[in-house]
Amino acid sequence: MTVSGSGSPANPFVISSEIPCADVRGCLSAGPGITFNTGTGQISAHLSAQAGNNVVVAPDGGLMVPTAGGQVLTGCGLTGNGSASSPVKANTQAWPYACGVDAAAGGVYCDTQGRLRSDPRGMVSFTNYSESRSYNDIAVPATQNTVLDTFSVNVTNPDPCRSAQVYTEREIDVWMVLPAGAGGGTGQAADEMFYMRNTGTGSVVGVHAQGTKFLPESFTLGPGATAPVSLSATAGRGSGGAYYYSIVFNIRAMIISL
Template identity: 80%
Template sequence: MISAEIPCSDVRACLSAGPGINLDQATGQISAHLSGQAGNNVSVGPDGGLLVPTAGGQVLTGCGLSGNGSASAPVKANTQAWPYACNVDTFGGGVYCDSQGRLRSEPRGMISFTNYGESRDYNDIPVPAAQNTVIDSFSVTITNPDTCRPAKVFTEREIDVWMVLPAGAGGGTGQGSDEMFYVRNTGTGSMVGVHAQGTKFLTESFTLGPGASAPISLSATAGRGSGGAYYYSIVFLLRAMIISL
């Protein structure tokens, strides 16, 4: 009798593991080779078979997300239609991820408003004859409170020069190169406390960078003084609006 039985050990040498297969040459056990790469969801189920969980049963979405992860309903941002006439590709803002893994929008716009002022008294200084002569200056430093974006600066400036005009005297006051007030006493007695509060609203010619500071100056001027006219007090007022959007 010729026997056809072949020992298992002789057969194992003819077998080799291919892609996705494990082969234990010592025991002859063949099994599936599961990749250890991150994100692999293939596993061995309780019945011994390969298992890929259904995405729709595993993915839970919260605020701002929609879909269940399946091919027909992928997980995506729950957006809405762009309601503006401009193009979203050009004017749409950004969404960013912070160090804690949370979504953040662009920084909010900022508007700040600050008042500065000073009153100065003098020992009866003659009003200069030359028009628009600088008689004193007031300067402040303003700072952009927005550390993210540049800001536009708008200022409202007031200068009030107080004069005394004897009979027949005259004098003018103003800001910078602009004489904003002039009066001449045509009476026979002195005019005391002659003044006008000149106001200007200006857009500054510079833009403040994020968190940057810059000085702003006001120059009080006087001129066309005659007949013993003099000034004794100046009030400076500066209001600054800083806008970053």
């Protein structure tokens, strides 16, 4: 320690001192994450040598953790090690279809448990509705394609996700009695599908023909939606006391959502 100056206002005392580094080093010690070299007095970060540690000292002297550090282990559906030259990505394959992937490919989604999911699966369902109705010997009308009765059912799309196209197979069976010389025709809506005239001398009982049509419906059912499907039994060209006494209806529906 040195003291200079005379103590006057113009020349005050100045006390100065200098402590050598060696005298201070004994007061310093290393702690968690710190390396202290008592010989040189250098203090630096202590980098763990444990496997998987990616911390390094960058060229600018700072600490840095490289992106993934090439230590990522991938499983099914993933590739890459996380380094800049090999980033982690989905393990895809070539699109094998003639259509474009942007326009035609489905999606991949994450569920509430963090698992990958694809688009909802398509559904195909089939259901059958039928009914047999009896009548009190009603004359077959003379006018062709006169509606005798209508059978209607509600068809429901069971798919909660997708709209569905409905295809129906429809059957109508009108049972008639044709006295001698009588005639009558039956069908669906405006289409007479069966006609018979009795050219014998006695009555013909239980005359019928099962007319069948397969039709795509003119509507699309939304997810979980319900819509009615109707089927009309018609008859006409009745003559000679022809009458009907029973109609059997059948509607079979195929509901397709893709």
